Amino acid sequence: MLQEPLKRKTHLSIALALVFFFVIYPLLVDAEASYLVFLFYTAFMYVTLSQGWNIAAGYAGQVSLGQHAFFGIGCYVTAITWRAGTAGYLDPLAMLMSGAGAAVVAIVVGLPLLAKLRGDYFALGTLGLGEILRVAALNGGSFTEGAAGISIPSDVYQSIKPYYFIALLISVLTMLSLWFIAHSRIGLALVAIREDETAASANGIPILRYKILAFTLGAFVTGLCGSLNAYFVFHIDTAGAFNLNWVIMPILMVILGGVGTFVGPVLGVFSLIAAFELIRLLTPQLHPIFSGAFIILVTLFLPDGIMSYLTGHKNRLLHKLSPFKWLALNK
């Protein structure tokens, strides 16, 4: 794969040590008062969202700009089942249903889009999907309660700890599935599709099936995050649930870390959150401006991502992503 062949054992022990640290951290400090616990929670969520985008875009080369659609579906499924009384607070079944709802939409919409559209057109189509769902939720009448949104009774909130651990669990499970996929036949097939769809197809890879698989898996974990977010904010409206931030931030983090790499997105998530928080602490008023400037600086000086910097070989992959095949002579 793209990573340098460091010893697998070392990798595994670093990963275990990190997970162990994250598990005991909120038990050692006063979790409710700790800002860092909240930041970690946010980071776990973004790790999942980033890898959800990365599996389709980074590995299979299908750049989706519609992840906020799946996030929003997750939010709304949870909020509506909660309102109807079929789901309780932090109900695992409701969360799975939210993920499944997003996955079903991914399959239904993905079938025509992935079969017919390549590259940019697929990206534009998914962007359209997100906007359609947003407008539909806005006009959904009593079902989605329009612009006012659905409120979940917030008096059930007791502690941030359950959110923290659920987000950690989801992100670890996402990472594990991604690792197994990347190191299996499926992963090889996805990369083959990204590198050359026609050649992959000629070698007997059912490209549509694999593209749908990657896209749906990404949608599923994104829906899970949406569901957890619904339980966290207690109020779901279209502006929050279908916010473009849910697609833009993960993409930014993955590109910062390294597209199509396993560890890169995690590094991207933590470094971007750290950078944004620092900027926010130093200049509370100006921070959105610096966030914009930060994105510009990263793309100017680190366009290949952190991973390429660490492993020393350029992540040429970014240029191969089908929508953005750039001029061969201009490289």
Next chain:
Amino acid sequence: MTTFPSASVFFQVLINGVLLGCMYGIAAIGLSLIFGTMRIIFLAQGAVMILAAYCIYWMATLSPINPFFGFLLILPVFLGLGWIMYKGLFQKVAKAGANPSLLLAFGLMVLLEHLMSLIWSPTTRSVITSTSTSSLTLGSINISVTRLIVAVVALIATGLVFLFLKKTMLGKAVRAASEDMSAAALLGISPTYVSAVTFAIGIALAGVAGVAACITYPFDPFFGFLFSLKALIAVAFGGLGSVGGPLVGGVMLGVLESMSAYTFSAGWADAVAYAAFLLILILRPEGMLGRRSIEKV
């Protein structure tokens, strides 16, 4: 659902849509040109439009200059701005690939939006012109004079870009580059020069669209993203990379929006537009006017 009570109401809605669509069209041409040579969706298009809108707002507020004069003023200023943006930011990043360029455009959008919001506050502004309230009456149809002027400017701008692309050597180079950049480079066309020219024209068109938007609509610093999306849909309607296509696409989008706003409700108009956008992407990804190109293996 409401049906049209008479032919004149139908024509009224149709004309409103065409006039609205012309504005989408100008922004869409810029987007399409930039896409043609750089292969990126320039997300900051809308933010650049709003920047132009603010320029006109302050010009009209602080000086007695007629806002319509802004069209002439914005054109050279934003041509220069586009050139500087390309040379300063995009030229280097374009070498690294089109994906970082897309990200750069996004960063630029965030930066511009928040800068404008910080400097000029997020209050909604509007530019009042001498023709804001006047309208022409043709039979039983009313046409807003401001919107008519906007539509005429859109047509002139499109015509100028069309002439530039068809009649000048540089325009020919731009067309060659958007057809096949490596082949164009083999023939001695400098990719960076052509990209810089195209980018500058794209930004200038965004500026013109911004002037058009600010004299017809109230705006705030974050209003631009909606326009980026609308321009994108217009481009998809007309076909990526052409000149006439996006204008027609913009008009189609405008008509579709005003028709569905009338027959369903204003809230659903956007959904109808996005749904049509998805359908067109799936059924005719080369756009309604585009030529079908055969992918070489």
